[in-house]
Amino acid sequence: MRDSATAIEAARRLALSAALLAGSVLTDSAIEHYRGSFRNRAMYTPLASAALAVGAGLLAMCDPRPAPHRGRSAVNTVAAAVGLAGLGFHIYNVTKRPGGVSWLNLFYAAPLGAPTALTFAGALGWSAEQLRAQPARGSARLFGMQAHQALAAISAAGLIGTAAEAALLHFRGAYHNPAMVLPVTAPPVGAALLAWSVCSPAPKPRGLARMWLKLTAFLGFAGAGFHAYGVSRNMGGWRNWRQNLLNGPPIPAPPAFTALALSGLAALLLRGDRS
Amino acid sequence: MLAKRGTPSWNPQTRRVIEERLAINPDEHRFLADAEWLTLKAVCARIVPQPPERARPAPIAAMIDRKLAANGSDGYRDTRLPPLREAWHRALRALDAEARALRSCPFRDLGCTDQDALLGSVQKGEAHDPSWGDMPPQLFFAKRLLHDALSAYYADPHAWNEIGFGGPASPRGYVRMNYDRRDPWEASEAHPGRGARALRENERVGRR
Numbered sequence: 256m257r258d259s260a261t262a263i264e265a266a267r268r269l270a271l272s273a274a275l276l277a278g279s280v281l282t283d284s285a286i287e288h289y290r291g292s293f294r295n296r297a298m299y300t301p302l303a304s305a306a307l308a309v310g311a312g313l314l315a316m317c318d319p320r321p322a323p324h325r326g327r328s329a330v331n332t333v334a335a336a337v338g339l340a341g342l343g344f345h346i347y348n349v350t351k352r353p354g355g356v357s358w359l360n361l362f363y364a365a366p367l368g369a370p371t372a373l374t375f376a377g378a379l380g381w382s383a384e385q386l387r388a389q390p391a392r393g394s395a396r397l398f399g400m401q402a403h404q405a406l407a408a409i410s411a412a413g414l415i416g417t418a419a420e421a422a423l424l425h426f427r428g429a430y431h432n433p434a435m436v437l438p439v440t441a442p443p444v445g446a447a448l449l450a451w452s453v454c455s456p457a458p459k460p461r462g463l464a465r466m467w468l469k470l471t472a473f474l475g476f477a478g479a480g481f482h483a484y485g486v487s488r489n490m491g492g493w494r495n496w497r498q499n500l501l502n503g504p505p506i507p508a509p510p511a512f513t514a515l516a517l518s519g520l521a522a523l524l525l526r527g528d529r530s
Numbered sequence: 531m532l533a534k535r536g537t538p539s540w541n542p543q544t545r546r547v548i549e550e551r552l553a554i555n556p557d558e559h560r561f562l563a564d565a566e567w568l569t570l571k572a573v574c575a576r577i578v579p580q581p582p583e584r585a586r587p588a589p590i591a592a593m594i595d596r597k598l599a600a601n602g603s604d605g606y607r608d609t610r611l612p613p614l615r616e617a618w619h620r621a622l623r624a625l626d627a628e629a630r631a632l633r634s635c636p637f638r639d640l641g642c643t644d645q646d647a648l649l650g651s652v653q654k655g656e657a658h659d660p661s662w663g664d665m666p667p668q669l670f671f672a673k674r675l676l677h678d679a680l681s682a683y684y685a686d687p688h689a690w691n692e693i694g695f696g697g698p699a700s701p702r703g704y705v706r707m708n709y710d711r712r713d714p715w716e717a718s719e720a721h722p723g724r725g726a727r728a729l730r731e732n733e734r735v736g737r738r
Contacts, residue, residue: 258650384693491701498713502705 259321259390261524265314266386268521269406273313273380276514277334280373282507287369290501301373304330304337308376310467315383322487323384331384335377341370356513362427368420372511375413379518382406385526395525406522407453412444413515414471418442421508428504438478445471449519453526465523474515478509531697533689539715541701548687556589556595560641561599561615561635570594572638573625576645577675580684594618595676608673612665621670628725631659641649647668673718694719 281302288298311327318324345365352360361367382405383399387397395402421438430436445467448475452460486503500506534540540548561569574590598615605606611617628648629637637645653658655668662670685691690697696704706713717735720728 265532292706292711294711334644445719490703495703502703516719 260388261401262389263319263321265525266383267318268524269379269383269386269518270312270315272312272514272518272521273331273376273383274309276372276376276379276511277305277308277312277519279507279511280338280369280376280515281300281309283369284373286501286505286507295344297340300337300369304334304452305373305376308334308373308380312376312380315380321387323387326380328384331377331380333377335374337371338370338377339520341373342367345370349378361423363413366420366424368416372413375409375416376517378409379406379514381396382409401520403522403525405451406518406525407449410515411449411520414442414446414449414512416444417511417515424504432481434481437474438509438512441474442465442515444470445516445519447511449522454521458527461523461527465520468516468519468523470476471490471522472513475510475513475516478512479506482506482509531690531695534697536663539697539702545697546691551685552687553642554589554592556575556587556592558592559701562618562622565626566619568593568638569622569626570618571661571726572645573622573649573675574679575641577679584688586656586688588683590679590682591680593685597678597682599672604677605731608669609670610666611673617670619660620665621667621675624657624659624667625661628657646699662709710722 270394279494282300284298284305288302291298293299307330311330315324315327345367348365349356349360352364354360382402385397386395386402389402390435397405418439425439426433445464448460448464448467452464481506483506486496486499486506489499490494491499493499535545535548542635562570571591574594574607575693578588578590580587603614605612607613609620612620615617625637625648629635629644629653629689632648633640637648642647648657649671651670657667664696684695686695687697689695694717696713702713702715704716712718715735718731
């Protein structure tokens with residue numbers, strides 16, 4: 256009973272992560288694809304898919320039943336596929352421009368990390384559904400391995416990938432604010448601590464990882480605040496919001512760290528003792 | 531373009547700068563001597579011929595003269611060229627010397643064909659009069675003459691209309707950065723077949 260209650264709780268936390276990550280993708284792609292004037296009809300797809308994924312995640316958070324929901328699983332699978340398609344489109348967008356893969360195009364053409372976030376959201380949401388029918392400790396399995404290890408791997412990969420995207424774009428901004436090094440350094444440390452704690456039987460790394468992931472989660476919201484400040488510093492400030500929201504640092508992007516930190520914490524919850 | 535003056539697309543600084551620019555007298559020269567000034571006007575008329583029916587042609591020569599008077603700099607210069615004022619002085623005198631060698635009259639009195647031929651020889655580096663000194667004529671043509679004349683021409687709001695430029699970036703800014711993309715405060719282009727649509731879109735431009 257306690258095991259399956261933990262599984263449901265982990266599933267609901269994962270659903271929250273998925274909803275938050277999909278929400279970040281929805282808002283960010285809405286703003287940026289609007290900036291691109293929806294030049295390619297396919298640019299509407301991630302908005303629809305991410306919106307459905309947000310809805311599925313919110314419903315899953317409120318659902319206590321110990322069975323995977325077929326509709327929500329389907330929405331998440333589609334989201335993961337749409338993300339991969341988006342990655343393909345974005346790679347094409349970068350490589351088709353004069354200069355191909357160059358600093359200029361990596362900075363100013365379509366960002367490669369953004370559609371990948373939708374794939375991660377779909378993977379987390381789908382995992383949340385699968386966990387519902389499974390016992391928590393020891394025998395819960397996902398993607399052919401132990402559930403907590405699979406989720407730790409997904410979360411760690413997501414944290415590192417998002418940190419890499421932030422590193423590239425903060426490099427484009429020349430790290431003009433010292434705080435810009437935080438999203439490049441803290442999440443990879445969290446990823447490393449997460450990996451260590453699922454591979455090691457000792458309890459100490461778990462405590463450290465939990466603390467660091469909570470810090471990373473906070474960093475996600477702090478980042479959104481910093482980005483809002485950055486938007487206000489542009490010419491015309493908030494009065495010129497129609498242009499500055501598009502031009503300035505993307506406000507919906509940093510909460511992706513929060514979402515991935517939460518999924519890492521859910522993995523730790525599955526792994527062992529609650530603090 | 532000037533219809534945007536009263537819209538939110540221009541701010542007081544923009545209006546001030548453009549008004550100052552539009553108030554430039556095309557016949558007034560402050561820095562160059564009379565002979566040099568007349569040569570400069572003739573050169574600008576050949577490099578950037580403007581439609582005769584234009585009510586107010588862009589005052590290219592006057593803008594270059596102002597730049598010389600202010601001893602303005604672009605912040606960079608090819609090291610093979612002398613500084614701005616020296617380069618222009620030398621070139622204007624050399625052009626007159628070349629014209630005298632060709633037809634025994636100053637550059638401004640040559641016929642259009644001869645003026646074009648002379649400028650062409652400067653462009654190709656085939657001008658050899660000693661008054662050029664150590665300044666390579668083709669380099670002056672490319673980096674000084676063309677640079678200054680064309681930046682002066684395209685600084686004029688009427689030239690912006692010609693190329694469909696949306697105007698000064700302040701205060702709205704251009705954020706759609708790829709080719710052929712339009713920010714909502716720019717004019718919509720009436721390509722063949724979408725004239726009516728462009729007209730409808732342009733009714734809303736600059737209002738908000």
